[in-house]
Amino acid sequence: MTTLVAARRDLRLPERSLCAFACATVALAPVEGYLLAVHGQLAKLAPALLAVTWVAVRVRDRVPPRPHPVHGVLALFAVVVLVSAAVHAGEPYALEYTQRWLPFLVVTAILVDVAAREVPIRSLLVSAVAGAAVAGGGALYSLIAEGESRASGPLDDPNDLAHVLVAALPLVVPIVAARRGPVSVLALLAGGVLVAGAAATFSRGGGLALTAAVALLVLRKVLPLRVLAAACGVLAVLALGGAVVAEQELAKALQEKSFIASTNVDTRELRWQAAARILTEHPLLGVGPGGFRQEYAGASHNAEVDEQTPVAHDMYLEVAAELGLPGLLLFAGLIGTAVVAGERALRRGADRHQVVAVQASLLAVVVASTFLSEQYYLPLWLMIAVACAADIRTGSGSARPARDQ
Template sequence: MTSLVRGLTCATVFVAPLEGYLLQVHGHLAKVPPALLVLTWAVLRARHRRAPEPHPAHLVLAALAVVLLASWASHAGGAYTAAYALRWLPFLLVTVVLIDVVSREVPIRAVLAATVAGAVLAAVGALHGMVTEGQTRAAGPLEDPNDLAYFLVAALPLLLATRRRVLPAAAAVVLVAGAAATFSRGGALALTAAVAWLLARRALPLKALAGGVAALAVLGVAAVLLAGPELDRALREKSHVAGTNVDTRELRWQAAARMVADHPALGVGPGGFRAGYPAASNNAEIDEQTPVAHNMYLEVAAELGVPGFALFAALLALTAVVSERVRRTTPDPVPILAVQASLIAVVVASTFLSQQYYLPLWSLVAVVAAADLRLRRASDVACAPRDQ
């Protein structure tokens, strides 16, 4: 059963960026790996009569679940409340399960490798769609190109955790090409922040960065030569969309801020931003009545109130602090440095996207907590003979 847990853990993170493809096959197929993981984990722990090892992240997740349930109960009649609450809860549960299994049965590098593999496959699918279907922006398995960029950029730093050389280089080119083909400005900013962090920590060799830039330049020249007119059309469309996005996001952020001010205790309920946006924005967007906020932090604050946002921010802050502690004490800091850079990419990209409903944020939180538990356990074992 341990092998099954390992396989299901890797499958859960692997299929996350491929959700759109799975939904085309069946509406609930994307939920199968995490559901099986939770079930198998519960059976395994019950068989061994072993509870999960406690970690401070568990307290924050539990408190966040309490606020979520209270907000759900307070706004039970909302059009989207139940559906969005039931989107939140699985992420909280899966995070708890991932913390436990990655701290015990599943190697951290295996989880990171599966994350990268899923993102690479998503990038290949998106680039293939551009070539064969004439898409102007890479979207592939996800409806929004910006969401695809989020997955690809978040996965890119994790390549540092692999011990091989040739395969990560090829995967990096595919991920960067896929992210560039989305024309996502948020993705570009997130990638820049992650690279800057790795350079500051001396985890990314300048030679490797120069090689990546050169490879991307070659791909850019090839794209201009082979698909110049299509690329020009895509850039014009993106420029037009970009101007509109700036205006609409400002309207949505203002509406979210009003919701926080009007409902500070428990927010407007899960999914309440979509339902309350027309009223909060005074019907600012006639053609879009139920959008997302395109800012994870404002949307969480609007829907779960100040306590919910405080707990959500505390989870991110705790993860940052714990990751730095792990980096300083672990004998192999490269994987955690890669995770830190990926977290930075997630935090930056989420300023422009509502990404609390995608796995990368939660899986990275789980990996950091699991790495902390592994180190704590190793330290206890090392200290045991001295105590005796």
């Protein structure tokens, strides 16, 4: 009898490992910079283990992934990336950026499947908040202990960090709404760290993204106005206290941000114009993955002498310039598929707090990416995966109780 129980436990081990690796992939993504500081390949370990375990479990069970329209869009987008990379194989950044694109597409497909089967959606959301909270703590540490004028933490660019933190913030709502004792309390504390960390980056794009996400949560009646008002009151008191304690440091940071902001407006306009010019000249397949960096100097007529290989600071224009109109349409199709999937899951009775929070997080990413190149960060792909997984879970014959989601 003991042997039988042990055997049954062993049979469940791969599934538990699948859940652990999926959550680790999500939780460690926001602190990738810290992992890279330890070892150049350490950040790839969790996704690699997830992929290997996923293949092993599916082969063992002889069960293919549950189909969803997003798989078709992901496959077509991967084809465009590969064809564009092949056409521009001689370009210096083509291989490097192709190797950035493909893992995100593969991990997204895997996360859709495991979140629709073995891994509770709630676990992925908790992991995302936990990882982002650690990144937020790093941001505050860099500001307070290391004396940085703008928090950066595990990422080099404060704006990128703000995007990661703001994208995780809506996910606190369903965790707190579940009212599961210590987890809810920890989620509230994590939310405070996320807000403080995002504020310490002084990112305007992050502020706009947060405003859009909160507005959606309120409009969809997931975040009550009284709760929002109370949270704003607490944050205002804390912000006032921080301003009094660190008045000189805050004034210096605001002065530097004001100078940087005026410069950013000019440089971003130059880069957007260059990206649009590249798209006009190469509408079919663009200039290849990473090609914007190579072509920017020529397309901008050397507008930035001290920055010859920048990013476009607009996710959509950068994707369009590098992969052409087909790539842009398929990329937008991935986001649109997630939006439709989320709405369908809501109509079928999915956990409202979870799905609306995912939609708010996706909206934050979409808004922030108007000013940033965020296609190589996990929040976008995670929200697409979770929305589509919720759709699969609530589909005919595949729904699970809301508490399991």
